[in-house]
Amino acid sequence: MDFLPLFHQVGDQSALIVGGGPVAARKAQLLLEAGASVTLLAPELAAASQILVDEARVLWINAVYEARHLQQMDLIVAATNDQQVNHQVAADARQLRLPVNVVNDPTAGTFIFPAVIDRSPVVAAVSSSGAAPVLTRLMRGRIESLLPASMGLLAQLVGQYRKQVQETLSGSTARRRFWERVLNGVIADRAMTGQKEAAGRLLEEELQHFRQGDHGRGEVYLVGAGPGDPDLLTFKALRLMQQADVVLHDRLVSPEILALVRRDAELIYVGKRRSEHAVPQEGINELLIRHARAGKRVCRLKGGDPFIFGRGGEEIEQLAAAGIEFQVVPGITAASGCAAYSGIPLTHRDYSQSVRFVTAHLKNNTSDLKWDELVTAGQTLVFYMGLVALPEIARQLCAHGCSPDMPVALIEQGTTPQHRVFTATLSTICDLVDQHDVQAPTLIIVGEVVKLHHKLNWFKPAVEG
Incomplete structure (x- = not known):
């Protein structure tokens, strides 16, 4: 270990920075955030340093460096673009037993500045001992994302x-x-x-x-897992998934997302398919309450967003009635995630000024949707769970005034490696499903914005119909 990591209290200390360029300004900013009194010593200042002076946050000595400038100082930084000057500053500071940092030359000084993650009063620091500053910044970014x-x-x-x-x-x-x-x-x-x-x-x-x-005392986390891509999880979702003792998950939660759950957590599958429920909704509610009352942290992991056709509201109603503590973490709903990965903006100034999310579950092969309201110019329709109902959807939209040539997109297993997009029109989309054996989960988008798919698609090549 070349450097011992220490946290110094500099709030009552005077720091001298020899130099007036952008690097000097960055070092000054760090010292100011830690409460130090900062003085810049330089014959001229760069814009960033001048701002600090103009704001009266630092003092400026307009002069060329001399050893006498170190008097009455507690900490020194050599930040000029002249290495000879920097080394002279370091030598003079060492002779006075003052801590000194030399920018871009860690061995010349007595301390270095790490990359800082500031969550005051929690502070973390990362260093490569000056060997790989870019790597250090990348490491800091990773840690920033976790805290x-x-x-x-x-x-x-x-x-x-x-x-x-x-x-x-x-x-x-x-x-x-x-x-x-x-x-x-x-x-x-x-x-x-x-x-x-x-x-x-x-x-x-x-x-x-x-x-x-x-x-x-237990608690429940109602967490939206997004449409499939693990990278679309929120930081909070990941944190709660990794601290849960029990995880109840849907069939739409991908294996890649389940792999991020705490390894020793109990996994309970409660998925639902059409006319096939592994656990009825009443049973899911009972499991959540029973495990929470047993003192466990329970994660209810749902595909997409739990409050968009996910029955999340029903579940937390039961939790509230039972006096169970809970919290809700929204997820990226399938409409947003699948459309974005397919290059289909749900709204667009030239094509659509509104978007409507619709559940397409049919009862007894009929639907009581208000079709007149759905057929509106300048509106994008997104149907969830609509693959089986697709012929009825197409028939009803056309019967209520929608053009048979209206563009339609089917997005199968959106945002996952199996992501496929099929585009057609209301009059031809059903034939396309038969030709390509499209399977659930599939999202249906109806509207002029589908035309942009061929221009804006970036995730995978489309399967054309």
């Missing part, structure tokens, strides 16, 4: 109650289990969404449960 932007709010909550927890729970094991429960559940999410009072109230209730020896 919620509001992580600092959660850390503040923990700091506020830390002493109370120490006084209430005896033994490090009990305290560790308590904090794991807080940091991996609904309390943490309340804190990170700015609901400070609600988070504090729940934390105090949980603390009393632990004090009484009851560690069994």
Whole structure:
């Protein structure tokens, strides 16, 4: 290990940056964020440094470097474009036993600036010891994506109650289990969404449960898994999936997404096909409540978005009636994901000024949809679960005034590696289904915007009809 990572408190220190270019400005910004008093020493300033001076955030000494400038300083940065000057600054600082950083030359100084992930008061730092700064920035980006932007709010909550927890729970094991429960559940999410009072109230209730020896309060996460591509999961969805003890999942949740669930979680398949339900809806509701009451964190993982034809509202109604804590994580609905991956904008200034989502489930091979409202100029129609009903959809739309030549797209297994797109018209689309053996899950898009598919498609070549 070439450098020992340390976190220094510089809020009461004076920092001198020798140099006035863009790099000097970036170093000044970091030091200012940590509370240091910053002085720039340079005969001239670049625009970024000049802004800091104009805003009175830093002092500027308009001069060429001399060793005397190090007097009364606590920390030094050599950031000129002249390596000879930089090395002289480093040598002078070392002689005075001052910490010094030399930009682009980690061995010349006594410390380096890492890539910083700031979720104050939580701060993470990444370094390659100066060997690979681009790699360090990429690593920082990866870590940034894993840490919620509001992580600092959660850390503040923990700091506020830390002493109370120490006084209430005896033994490090009990305290560790308590904090794991807080940091991996609904309390943490309340804190990170700015609901400070609600988070504090729940934390105090949980603390009393632990004090009484009851560690069994569970909760449910209703999570939208998106249309299939794992990269379309939200950060929050992934985080909750990886902390759940039990996962109830639909058939539309792809194997690639299930692979991201915590490895030791219990997986329960509750998928539904037409006229074939692995578990009836009432049974799903019962499973959610039973596992939560057993003290488990339960993830209800649903394809697409749970509130768009996903019966998510019915499920959380039952949870609320049972007094179970829950939270909802929206997902990218099939209409948005499948259309975007097929180069079909759902709205477009020249073709469509509105979009309508429709469930196409038929009862007794008939439909009570308000077809007159669906046949409207400048509107895109998106039918979910409509493959079996496609002949009826085409017939009814044409019967209510839609042109038989209206473009139609069928998107099969959208956003997955098996993604296929078939385009035709209302009068020819059913024949195309028979020719290509199109299977569910398939999304149907009806409207002039389908014409743009051939121009804008980027994900996979289309199968033409």
